[in-house]
Amino acid sequence: MSYTTTINLNKQQTGLFLCLGCLSLLFTYGVLSYHSQAPELASRFLAPCLSHPFGTDWLGRDMLIRTMRGLGLSLRTGLIAAFIATIAGTIVGIGSGIRGGRLDAFLTWLMDIFMSLPHIVLLILLSFAVGGGLKGAVFAVAASHWPRLARVIRMETLQVRQSQFVRQAEHFGKSPSWIAYKHILPNVIPQAGVGFVLLFPHALAHEAGLSFLGLGLPPHLPAVGVLLADSMRHLATGRWWLALLPGLSLLAVILIFDHLGHRLQHHFGHSTREDNHAAH
Amino acid sequence: MLQSNNISFRYGANHPWIVKNGCFNLKKGSIVGMYGHSGTGKTTFSRILSGYLQPCEGTITCDRQPFPHSGFRPVQLVFQNPVEAMNPYWTMEQILTEASPLDDNILDLLEIPKKWLARRPSELSGGELQRIALARVFNRNIHYIIADEITANLDAISQASIWKVFSEYARSENIGVLAISHDLALLEKVCDQTIHFSEISPSPGDS
Amino acid sequence: MLRIENLHVAIRNGGSVGPAPIIKELNFTLDRGELLGTIGASGSGKSTLARALLGVLPSPVYTINGMISFQGIPLTGKHRASVLKNRIAYMPQLPNALNPLFKVGSQLRRMAVRKGLQSQEEIDRALDSGLQAVRLHYDVLNLYPYQLSTGMARRVFLAGAFLRTPELIIADEPTAGLDEELSEEIMTIIRNYVDNGGTALIISHDLKSLLRWSDGLSVLLDGNMIELTRRTSLSENFSVRHPYTNALIDALPSNGFNVKAKKMDMSSSPCPFFNKCTTKCPQPFELPRAKFFVTNEMVMCHAAVQ
Numbered sequence: 204m205s206y207t208t209t210i211n212l213n214k215q216q217t218g219l220f221l222c223l224g225c226l227s228l229l230f231t232y233g234v235l236s237y238h239s240q241a242p243e244l245a246s247r248f249l250a251p252c253l254s255h256p257f258g259t260d261w262l263g264r265d266m267l268i269r270t271m272r273g274l275g276l277s278l279r280t281g282l283i284a285a286f287i288a289t290i291a292g293t294i295v296g297i298g299s300g301i302r303g304g305r306l307d308a309f310l311t312w313l314m315d316i317f318m319s320l321p322h323i324v325l326l327i328l329l330s331f332a333v334g335g336g337l338k339g340a341v342f343a344v345a346a347s348h349w350p351r352l353a354r355v356i357r358m359e360t361l362q363v364r365q366s367q368f369v370r371q372a373e374h375f376g377k378s379p380s381w382i383a384y385k386h387i388l389p390n391v392i393p394q395a396g397v398g399f400v401l402l403f404p405h406a407l408a409h410e411a412g413l414s415f416l417g418l419g420l421p422p423h424l425p426a427v428g429v430l431l432a433d434s435m436r437h438l439a440t441g442r443w444w445l446a447l448l449p450g451l452s453l454l455a456v457i458l459i460f461d462h463l464g465h466r467l468q469h470h471f472g473h474s475t476r477e478d479n480h481a482a483h
Numbered sequence: 484m485l486q487s488n489n490i491s492f493r494y495g496a497n498h499p500w501i502v503k504n505g506c507f508n509l510k511k512g513s514i515v516g517m518y519g520h521s522g523t524g525k526t527t528f529s530r531i532l533s534g535y536l537q538p539c540e541g542t543i544t545c546d547r548q549p550f551p552h553s554g555f556r557p558v559q560l561v562f563q564n565p566v567e568a569m570n571p572y573w574t575m576e577q578i579l580t581e582a583s584p585l586d587d588n589i590l591d592l593l594e595i596p597k598k599w600l601a602r603r604p605s606e607l608s609g610g611e612l613q614r615i616a617l618a619r620v621f622n623r624n625i626h627y628i629i630a631d632e633i634t635a636n637l638d639a640i641s642q643a644s645i646w647k648v649f650s651e652y653a654r655s656e657n658i659g660v661l662a663i664s665h666d667l668a669l670l671e672k673v674c675d676q677t678i679h680f681s682e683i684s685p686s687p688g689d690s
Numbered sequence: 691m692l693r694i695e696n697l698h699v700a701i702r703n704g705g706s707v708g709p710a711p712i713i714k715e716l717n718f719t720l721d722r723g724e725l726l727g728t729i730g731a732s733g734s735g736k737s738t739l740a741r742a743l744l745g746v747l748p749s750p751v752y753t754i755n756g757m758i759s760f761q762g763i764p765l766t767g768k769h770r771a772s773v774l775k776n777r778i779a780y781m782p783q784l785p786n787a788l789n790p791l792f793k794v795g796s797q798l799r800r801m802a803v804r805k806g807l808q809s810q811e812e813i814d815r816a817l818d819s820g821l822q823a824v825r826l827h828y829d830v831l832n833l834y835p836y837q838l839s840t841g842m843a844r845r846v847f848l849a850g851a852f853l854r855t856p857e858l859i860i861a862d863e864p865t866a867g868l869d870e871e872l873s874e875e876i877m878t879i880i881r882n883y884v885d886n887g888g889t890a891l892i893i894s895h896d897l898k899s900l901l902r903w904s905d906g907l908s909v910l911l912d913g914n915m916i917e918l919t920r921r922t923s924l925s926e927n928f929s930v931r932h933p934y935t936n937a938l939i940d941a942l943p944s945n946g947f948n949v950k951a952k953k954m955d956m957s958s959s960p961c962p963f964f965n966k967c968t969t970k971c972p973q974p975f976e977l978p979r980a981k982f983f984v985t986n987e988m989v990m991c992h993a994a995v996q
Contacts (some may be wrong), residue, residue, distance in 0.1 A: 302621040368568050368570045374534065374556035374560075376553070378552040535778065608731070608733040609732040636895065637731070638730075640937055640941045640966075646947075666945040668943040672947045
């Protein structure tokens, strides 16, 4: 009779568990704002210790809570941006692949243009053009990331178009838009989903970068990038925890979602049609 | 009548002719069997006759009109592997209603129980899917059906019962059927007349 | 030669429901020098059986219980690789199972080396006898797989199996996709091999060719082997006991192309054939038990014709 029970999680379950944990951060921005984030000047610049695992900042605010709030905000922004990019990419991808011809040629040209510009430059330009801030960050990330997904979706669309059931639908007199909605879309959604999950950590990282440069979220919305920008000033005075710990947390979240995205990509493969009749 | 007039086809200028000057007529209400060696072009011919491939030379006329290239085609093809012509994400109900609204008589005729309607292609066996594929083309707007080895992967009982229903339906609804198979005994039992592919297209296939 | 005892194979469906059985309690033996044909509809478990015999069912997805032994050697774990390499040959269901990048000749030579042949002479001799067994001209060695027709590709694969004459051949749908003439060629080759001391297990849905070429016929329905019958010579007919087997034979176009009307009684019974069986069943609510006969035959039916 053993008194200890071990929870045996296999790799998949661990990954999912971690992701869910990270997603719960989405709520921290709302919930934790009720915690005191008021300055407590008595405990300024405390190094990491038991009561403040991430230390405190120049106003005595607990860094762990600040980091969690920041991540929550960044996650939300990243999610919105990734979502917009995915929707746009899917629509363009299907629209481009479904008929071919001039529309396809134009859209492919557009995708190529976007993808040939250096990422960071594009992000900065777009954010600046819209006036920075939350709007700017979301717009910049979405607008610079949709082409990659659009390409993948376009390829999938072209492939699905060749399948017998699509040709059969044409033989039943169905219009291209009917086929796009009823046949292509369901077959393309898994890849779109994978694309979204992979896009999301990208979006996070870019948003943090933009905010760090001052072109993303404004300073009063404490996203991680803003946090890091503020903390940079204090590195020289040896307060390493102000930058390192939030930075590592951001990195960890990004890696977890990136890993999930790759696992999903592996699971769905590049062909979502399985031949179950070979099983018998 | 579905007519192919001097159809010729090959995959490219450097490829051999797969079909050359193929002439074939299919009357409504008749069931014609076509047999021949594997790989000689029967499948290619069936694709051309049903509109999935364009012939390089020659024309196809359907009821004295040129073969329609848009809209609901009156000539449909049933494949050897029914799974290929079904969207893996769709339910049987969606697959059946794609062509026309559900007809209970047709479902009864092909012994398709209601419980299959909610299933996906991966959940049914080959024989069951072939019945659905046939139900889809048993339709007032379809006048010619080309059956390309439709029972080649099925056991003897499914084969016999499917062909019985198919031939009865074809005769009663005056549908022209071209049945392609390598099983001569099957064709002789089911068809009014049987021809060898070389009689249509006297070119050497690869055998 | 091959003994299967109490084989159960189930597949995990990925849901919270337990594993779904594919093969239920299979028991049979394959004797040396016989060609046993296994017939079954799609979904009967016949392909799973072939893969279970070769041990290629991935383990957490499939659960396998029971015993498979070849000449007394159990076919599990470390034995499998060495036994299979030289003594059991497998012909898969693929139309062209060859590597498209290399010429036929080099692939056959590589197969010979893998079977343990070492000297150039040995390999050449093996290639010669292999090609001869399948009646292919040695010109085929210079072709690439895409240049072969389906029939030729199957024969090349068989030639590979014959490089070092195996003790047992397991063929999964060897005649699928082939017309009458090619089908006959492949089966003649396998028959010759069996007549010259080999043993073969053919898994197929083509009843006509099994009735013509096999010494023994086993019938799978829904994961159960419902009949196993043997005959002493190819010119005899099989003595068939199970109504399903009779119905299958009756439904062949060359026989009667008959399909009897379904029963009106739709009550369920553990017997897998009950809903389509036209014979009156003496015990419809009990699963039929396998009845074995001294002639090494069996049947699983309450109303079996003796």
